Amino acid sequence: MVTADSLGDVFEKCLNPAAVMPTAFDKIQHQINQTLGSLIPDRTEDTTPEAFFSAEWGVDDGAWVKDHLLKHALESSSGEDDITYADIMEIPNEDLGPNSYRIIALESCFLKVLTLLIHRRITQWAAARGLIPDWQNGFRKKYRTNNNPFVLRCRQHYIDATNAFPSADHATMWLKFARMGMAGPISD
16 A cells, blocks of 8 residues: 555655755756746736636536546546545535535535646647647547557657656746746646
8 A cells, every 4th residue: 555655755756856866957047037037026917818717707607517527537537435526526416415525525626626627728828839749648628548559659759757847847837838928827
């Protein structure tokens, strides 16, 4: 059994800057990126004409989430009690009174829904700007992983992604997003 502590140790290393900078990093560029990254304001303005990062969530977004769950997640991700999204979606609205909820369950659901909506906005933005390469099937609608074995075979000689997370410098990543036009409440 995998414990939360062991996962925490792994994720802490993967999601935080490395204690020692990898030798492959350009130290001067890294310092420049750190300095420039620190200049990105806490609040930025969404300049996309489509308002990808600042438009309010609406009824259409809620309908999209419900439709997405109906199509993709009904039988997946059951909880410890073996309750699935399908089970929850079958409960009549009149039986969903506020006293029936537990705050931790609501927090988990809200976090999942918000993450799904943010992912959708970022994916729409990236697709509208042509930022998703054709070979990134996992990020392209209706492609999923259909061609990935072929692409993997073609690309495996060019990259080593065995340690990708620790080598992703946060300041560099946010600078790249900012230069590509990602700004506004969602990215803040």
